[in-house]
Amino acid sequence: MTDVPTDTVAAGTAERIEMRERDFAARRRRKNLLGRIGFWALIVLIAVFLLFPFYWAINSSLKTESQLRMTPATFIPRDPATGDIAITFQNYDAVFQNPTFINAIKNSAIVAVTVTVIALVIGSFAGFALGKLRFRGKTPSLYLILSMTMFPQVAVLTGLYAVILNFDIPAIPSMILSYLLFTLPFTVWVLTSFFQQLPMDLLQSAQVDGATPFQSFRMILLPLTAPALVTTGLLAFIAAVNEYLFALTFTTIEPDARTIPVAIALFTGTVSRQEPFGEIMAAAVLVTVPLIALVLIFQKRIIGGLTAGAVKG
């Protein structure tokens, strides 16, 4: 930054400048060290904030009933008498032998997978039309879909439940159908923007070659949008697994159809006693670990999908 001046008169000034620069550098280093410590303290604080509750669930899931009742609560499972570390897997055994819970996993899988597939199929049709075709009424359709992504589910709860009771629709198909309320508009919205970004050249050359619009959709656009479908599908799947209001309401008179969130919320344990928190925490860990694994594997896609709509403004 500072060129050494050749002028001898200025040499003293240059030296002084250099000294001051060195002084600054030292001060900056000291400040940097403090800053770095502060920075890493912040990182640790954020990590604890993000992960501690899940750690507490794991910790509690590895404790026996008497260890859970120990006061004050211990940060790792300890033997009440000796204070040694003592881990038990009995809560996990109990959860695995809990037919309600196993059934709930099955129900959730059926509901979430079916909803995701239907939303992707129907949604990619609509997304293609809105993203690539010219037709009258396109702008109102887009606004309709966007406003539907903000639709409050509770507003139609009584109406849907009345229909379901009137026509005696079983809980699982009811959930599949009603979950399209929040998965479909979202899927259409994201896929529309993906289709919009796709280059038109391929489509045009296919048209020149005499392909019908549907052929070009099936043979060119769909393979190209496979990554987008994976991202949207994952987000729709997670949203469907997470849904609680409809699931709780529709399974009121059909407990066998309960999904994971409902089963966890109403967990009663194998032996009837009050709030078996050890088992609840074990169940919590068991359903969370695969979800976290899924999310971490597809990390980049999920972050991309979540931020796609927002960042573009």
Place this chain on the structure above:
Amino acid sequence: MAVATEEKPKRRRRQSKLAKGEQRLAYWLLVPTLVVLVAIAFYPLGSVFYSSFTDDTFASDVDTNFVGFQNYSDLLSISFVELDPELDESGQPVIDPETGEPQYESPVEALPREPRRYRNVFTFGLFGNQYVLGATDPDFILSIFDTLIFTVSTIALETIIGLGIALVLNQPFRGRGVMRAAMLVPWAILTAVSSRIWEWMFIDTRAGFFNVVFQNLGLSDGQTPFLADESFQLPAAIIIDVWKTTPFMALLLLAGLALIPDELYEAAEVDGASWWSQFKSVTLPLLKPTLAVALVFRTLDALRVFDLFQIVFAQRKYSMASFAYYELIDSQRLGYSSAASVVIFFIITIFAILYIRSLGLAEDD
């Protein structure tokens, strides 16, 4: 020449045929989506509107009657009454010997009882007077207040903490990838699961994490009933929601930060701008669009909060949505619950319109 002029209209006809085909295809492709939305959104919404004007109930053979706006007036009637200070025999106001505050008549006496009974929602002091807010359905009015407080507090905290986390994680450092992955953990945990984990952490004995912490800090005897005590309920709900959704906010903001070109910061650095003025004049304005979208989605989400309140509080504290749920399932009052749903729908719609308006303005800037 003659051939060319003949060719033109022909091609146009062919093109318009193609365009017509495209239009027809577009409509066919949209049909399934529209059919589904009509079946599960518009038709049920219409039937909710309709039954909100009836006294329809589940599981009963009683005939359904059209009751007009009765449900709405039962839900929403409120009355503000000034409470008179209590006077002793000599006409002097009674002072509570413990608190030194003047005593007031009880809200029950002050609130109207005819033709309908108003019950106490809350009392508050203003300009030295004491007032009571009464309502024919205090649970619903309170659920609206609580949901609004919940929404404003969670959104404010999430935005501030989320922005802080995003700014920290936007720095280059070793382990950034790990931290980004860690951010997805609260997001990936099901709301029902996180509600139960926090319910256990908030449990009212020293077996719970927060009671241990509170006792160690000397703030309580380790028996605080966080989830049953009125003064801790909303703060607890806010903490649970902030934990679950702050990472989402931080991820969105992080993506927004990545879009800000480095040159802007370099230029600011050369100009000798401090960190704070860089933040104020570069980061914040350029982050505004991202922030705005994130705020819209989070606000509309928070207003319809259900899982957390239903699981953690059951009927000890209602959100708007959990109130509608309990009216439907526990009380079986289809008409009344529908009216509550319609009110919720309008509240959320008003927020959505206001937000989208202000977003539109933000884009014009």
